[in-house]
Amino acid sequence: METFQYSFDCAQQLDKEDPLFSFRNEFLFPKKDSKDRIYFLGNSLGLQPKSTKHxxxxxxxxxxxxxxxxxxxxxxxxxxxxxxxxxxxxxxxxxxxxxxxxxxxxxxxxxxxxxxxxxxxxxxxxxxxxxxxxxxxxxxxxxxxxxxxxxxxxxxxxxxxxxxxxxxxxxxxxxxxxxxxxxxxxxxxxxxxxxxxxxxxxxxxxxxxxxxxxxxxxxxxxxxxxxxxxxxxxxxxxxxxxxxxxxxxxxxxxxxxxxxxxxxxxxxxxxxxxxxxxxxxxxxxxxxxxxxxxxxxxxxxxxxxxxxxxxxxxxxxxxxAGWDQLLQKQQKMIAWTDFLLNSFDQDIFDRITPAQRGCQISLQFKQNGKEIYRKLFEGGFMIDWREPDVIRFAPVPMYNNFSEIWQFVQALKEIINELSLEH
Ligand SMILES: Cc1ncc(COP(=O)(O)O)c(C=O)c1O
The missing domain is CATH 3.40.640.10 (Type I PLP-dependent aspartate aminotransferase-like (Major domain))
Structure with missing residues (x-):
């Protein structure tokens, strides 16, 4: 059982220990203001390998x-x-x-x-x-x-x-x-x-x-x-x-x-x-x-x-990359995501994804879901919205990393805080 700390240092350490970290370099990432977006939509359309053109x-x-x-x-x-x-x-x-x-x-x-x-x-x-x-x-x-x-x-x-x-x-x-x-x-x-x-x-x-x-x-x-x-x-x-x-x-x-x-x-x-x-x-x-x-x-x-x-x-x-290695990294990413999501207040969203899952997690928002989705998207995160109230995202072991999950959770927290101040 993995022990995590709630910190960016821990995310970076997990990335350092990740034997598959460099595989993200095999892929092309969509950009926002010439910076790579954080792409969590492998459940919808996976990223383009650089080798596809060749x-x-x-x-x-x-x-x-x-x-x-x-x-x-x-x-x-x-x-x-x-x-x-x-x-x-x-x-x-x-x-x-x-x-x-x-x-x-x-x-x-x-x-x-x-x-x-x-x-x-x-x-x-x-x-x-x-x-x-x-x-x-x-x-x-x-x-x-x-x-x-x-x-x-x-x-x-x-x-x-x-x-x-x-x-x-x-x-x-x-x-x-x-x-x-x-x-x-x-x-x-x-x-x-x-x-x-x-x-x-x-x-x-x-x-x-x-x-x-x-x-x-x-x-x-x-x-x-x-x-x-x-x-x-x-x-x-x-x-x-x-x-x-x-x-x-x-x-x-x-x-x-x-x-x-x-x-x-x-x-x-x-x-x-x-x-x-x-x-x-x-x-x-x-x-x-x-x-x-x-x-x-x-x-x-x-x-x-x-x-x-x-x-x-x-x-x-x-x-x-090796299928077994990818699955091992996936398990660790799931545990890390769950650990970080556990830090949220229970009445903001329901996790409608049961424990038996792969990369994807679906959050059903009790209010402001669409606005939260839009702000995340504008902030450089590629996730998706399913009517009426669900945000789906899927960190994949092939090209995502632990720091990206950390950044996503921090951005989500900031947006939720901002919105509760505004309303
Ligand atoms: C579960 C499932 N079934 C069927 C389809 C349809 O696939 P296609 O458009 O390749 O026929 C999709 C497409 O996303 C899907 O997610």
């Missing part, structure tokens, strides 16, 4: 020099580029490399996974989702259920929809699974809730799903690159995520899916495209679909090389 430029150069032959060129052939990504990603999400397919965007992938994994049979036709899920997940689920000719109001069960806009606790999820055990075909939850930053106990939920023979799938948009995951070991059926948050691959970056290897040779319904054909057969242009023997069989069209390159640039930095 990685994209390399693809442009190959395209310029070799044209379409770049797919097969001797040095760094585009056809094999996908292989470079699955190794590092598999460490981050706890999968086998062949269980990962880098493709599309998250919402598209949710649809593709529903095609394969929502298999209603008789009265076992219900889908369990969390209340306060990200809207795109809800749109995907509701529209897909309607597409099948089913009524979403009859088929989709939202856990505790009336709970003041907050997601359910893990226990509530487990109770609802037990209650509907004979009817559930699919359990689809986020790993980390986007609004509160709550981390679900994905292992216990997967176990409960396995026991009642329901499929379990996770949206890991806010979990991948943020919290420890063991998707293979937990026997999760599928998962999908985007790469522009904690994975720093840029706006609209390419997403990825995990499909457990136990499903690779099953005769599942799947939307098919030529990029899902086994690599050796793909260019034979046969009518018959011969699937890749792994998660890549879910791929549809040609890999977008510029997007793969920007994800690769970021994953190389994850490899250098």
């Amino acid at each position: 990685a994209i430029q390399k693809i442009l150069n190959q395209w310029e020099l070799e044209g379409v032959e770049s797919f097969f060129s001797e040095e760094d052939p585009w056809l094999k580029y996908h292989d470079k990504l699955v190794g590092p990603l598999s460490k981050i999400v706890g999968a086998l490399p062949q269980e990962i397919s880098v493709m599309n965007q998250l919402t598209v992938n949710i649809h593709l996974m529903l095609v394969s994994f929502y298999r209603p049979v008789g009265k076992k036709n219900k889908i369990l989702v969390e209340s306060k899920a990200f809207p795109s997940d809800q749109y995907a689920l509701y529209s897909y259920v309607r597409h099948l000719g089913l009524n979403p109001d009859e088929v989709i069960i939202e856990i505790n929809p009336d709970k003041e806009g907050l997601p359910p606790t893990n226990d509530e999820v487990l109770k609802v699974i037990e209650k509907h055990k004979d009817e559930l075909a699919l359990i689809f939850l986020s790993g980390v809730n986007y609004y509160t930053g709550q981390l679900f106990d994905l292992k216990s939920i997967a176990e409960a799903a396995n026991q009642i023979k329901a499929v379990v799938g996770y949206d890991l948009a806010h979990a991948a690159g943020n919290v420890p995951l063991s998707l293979h070991e937990w026997n999760v059926d599928f998962a999908c995520w985007c790469s522009y948050k904690y994975l720093n691959a840029g706006p609209g970056a390419i997403g990825a899916v995990f499909v457990h290897e136990k499903h690779h040779h099953e005769n599942l319904n799947r939307l098919e495209g030529w990029w899902g054909v086994k690599e050796e057969q793909r260019f034979l242009m046969k009518k018959e679909f011969i699937p890749s023997p792994d998660a890549r069989s879910w791929q549809l069209g040609t890999s977008p090389m510029l997007l793969l390159a920007s994800l690769n640039a970021s994953l190389e930095i994850f490899e250098q």
Whole structure:
């Protein structure tokens, strides 16, 4: 257990002891008056690695020099580029490399996974989702259920929809699974809730799903690159995520899916495209679909090389920093943030993020929230505001440090004092 002192000296000491401190130099920070802003929005759009430009430029150069032959060129052939990504990603999400397919965007992938994994049979036709899920997940689920000719109001069960806009606790999820055990075909939850930053106990939920023979799938948009995951070991059926948050691959970056290897040779319904054909057969242009023997069989069209390159640039930095080291630093940052936030008066804000969390913390303000947010932003802090009263921020171990957290807390204190004097 770490002991902290409430002082800037302590923050600086923690930075001195941080073996990952220099990794912030690998990233480009937005500026205010030519000074780096304090960027706490890795939960929304991670920062740009300095190496991204170079990685994209390399693809442009190959395209310029070799044209379409770049797919097969001797040095760094585009056809094999996908292989470079699955190794590092598999460490981050706890999968086998062949269980990962880098493709599309998250919402598209949710649809593709529903095609394969929502298999209603008789009265076992219900889908369990969390209340306060990200809207795109809800749109995907509701529209897909309607597409099948089913009524979403009859088929989709939202856990505790009336709970003041907050997601359910893990226990509530487990109770609802037990209650509907004979009817559930699919359990689809986020790993980390986007609004509160709550981390679900994905292992216990997967176990409960396995026991009642329901499929379990996770949206890991806010979990991948943020919290420890063991998707293979937990026997999760599928998962999908985007790469522009904690994975720093840029706006609209390419997403990825995990499909457990136990499903690779099953005769599942799947939307098919030529990029899902086994690599050796793909260019034979046969009518018959011969699937890749792994998660890549879910791929549809040609890999977008510029997007793969920007994800690769970021994953190389994850490899250098080491996933375990990043998680260790994250735990220390969480403890430091909690320690500093404990110094606030209880009636200013509620921490709506439970103890089980990753980098993100959400503060629900009892008054003046928007004004506080605006003043923090003007003061050089990049955090975000969620209506009606929540400030979210996420110090990430890759490029944030302990002194920045200290500065944030001091600025928050000053603004709160100022406002209580003014009003
Ligand atoms: C939890 C969650 N699901 C889905 C999405 C939508 O992702 P995309 O725009 O990449 O389809 C997001 C985007 O932020 C998200 O946070």
